[in-house]
Amino acid sequence: MSETLKIKEIFLSIQGEADTAGWPTVFVRLSGCPLRCRWCDTAYAFQGGERLSLEAVVARVGDYGVRHVTVTGGEPLAQPACLALLTRLADAGFAVSLETSGALDVSGVDPRVVKVMDLKPPASGEAARNRWENLAFLQPADQVKFVIADRGDYEWSREQVARHALAGRCQVLFSPVAGELPPRRLAEWILEDRLPVRFQLQLHKLLWGDQPGR
Ligand SMILES: C[S@@+](CC[C@H](N)C(=O)[O-])C[C@H]1O[C@@H](n2cnc3c(N)ncnc32)[C@H](O)[C@@H]1O
Numbered sequence: 001m002s003e004t005l006k007i008k009e010i011f012l013s014i015q016g017e018a019d020t021a022g023w024p025t026v027f028v029r030l031s032g033c034p035l036r037c038r039w040c041d042t043a044y045a046f047q048g049g050e051r052l053s054l055e056a057v058v059a060r061v062g063d064y065g066v067r068h069v070t071v072t073g074g075e076p077l078a079q080p081a082c083l084a085l086l087t088r089l090a091d092a093g094f095a096v097s098l099e100t101s102g103a104l105d106v107s108g109v110d111p112r113v114v115k116v117m118d119l120k121p122p123a124s125g126e127a128a129r130n131r132w133e134n135l136a137f138l139q140p141a142d143q144v145k146f147v148i149a150d151r152g153d154y155e156w157s158r159e160q161v162a163r164h165a166l167a168g169r170c171q172v173l174f175s176p177v178a179g180e181l182p183p184r185r186l187a188e189w190i191l192e193d194r195l196p197v198r199f200q201l202q203l204h205k206l207l208w209g210d211q212p213g214r
């Protein structure tokens with residue numbers, strides 16, 4: 001029997017986050033997540049979804065006729081068949097990125113796939129889940145992302161960037177928790193400290209607000 005995945009949704013949108021922000025992108029959102037970040041904007045993906053074969057997912061992605069595809073969730077790596085999906089999408093010629101929490105092993109991710117990996121700061125409630133061994137598997141095109149709720153999270157994130165020399169390994173993204181930390185405050189902290197990190201806002205929320213399938 002061919003492998004299957006529980007899929008919450010597949011949709012076309014403007015990439016709202018990370019290095020490919022702005023590109024028309026197909027999103028494949030896998031169901032389920034073992035974490036419960038306090039501010040998660042995608043809790044609707046924790047349950048439900050449709051079981052699809054890898055072939056069906058690749059075919060649906062292809063139907064949209066765009067080059068970029070992002071596999072996200074939920075936590076995509078919580079389903080082991082996600083690794084095979086990533087490889088099939090890369091084989092099919094798509095520019096593939098993976099959004100992952102940083103709590104699951106990324107060592108098996110196809111090297112053609114760009115990893116966008118969170119490190120969860122304390123106010124998420126999930127900092128104990130950060131899998132620090134993952135840092136050894138980052139490639140230069142990958143990105144490490146900190147989603148920051150308050151000054152404590154900012155200082156913690158700044159400390160991890162320094163301790164693990166992250167800025168020399170890949171792009172480092174700092175993003176405010178939407179609706180919680182005023183973006184300007186985070187921008188000013190970054191500038192005051194001359195931090196070598198990239199400030200990010202979720203473009204799709206500026207365009208469409210906070211709604212599923214966008
Ligand atoms: C919904 S998660 C799915 C992938 C994976 N579970 C993860 O956490 O990276 C995708 C991205 O959205 C970010 N995110 C979730 N809720 C957010 C919020 N309220 N404000 C800003 N970013 C948020 C996450 O931190 C993560 O970078």
Ligand SMILES: Nc1nc2[nH]cc(C(=O)O)c2c(=O)[nH]1
Pocket residue numbers: 013014015016017027042070072073099204214
């Ligand atoms: N437009 C849009 N861009 C995104 N980039 C990463 C997303 C995610 O939820 O992982 C996301 C999303 O949910 N929507």
Ligand code: SF4
Pocket residue numbers: 033034035036037040041042043073074075101
């Ligand atoms: S790991 Fe990602 S999907 Fe899971 S709760 Fe945190 S932000 Fe949401």
Ligand SMILES: [Mg+2]
Pocket residue numbers: 041042
């Ligand atoms: Mg999202």
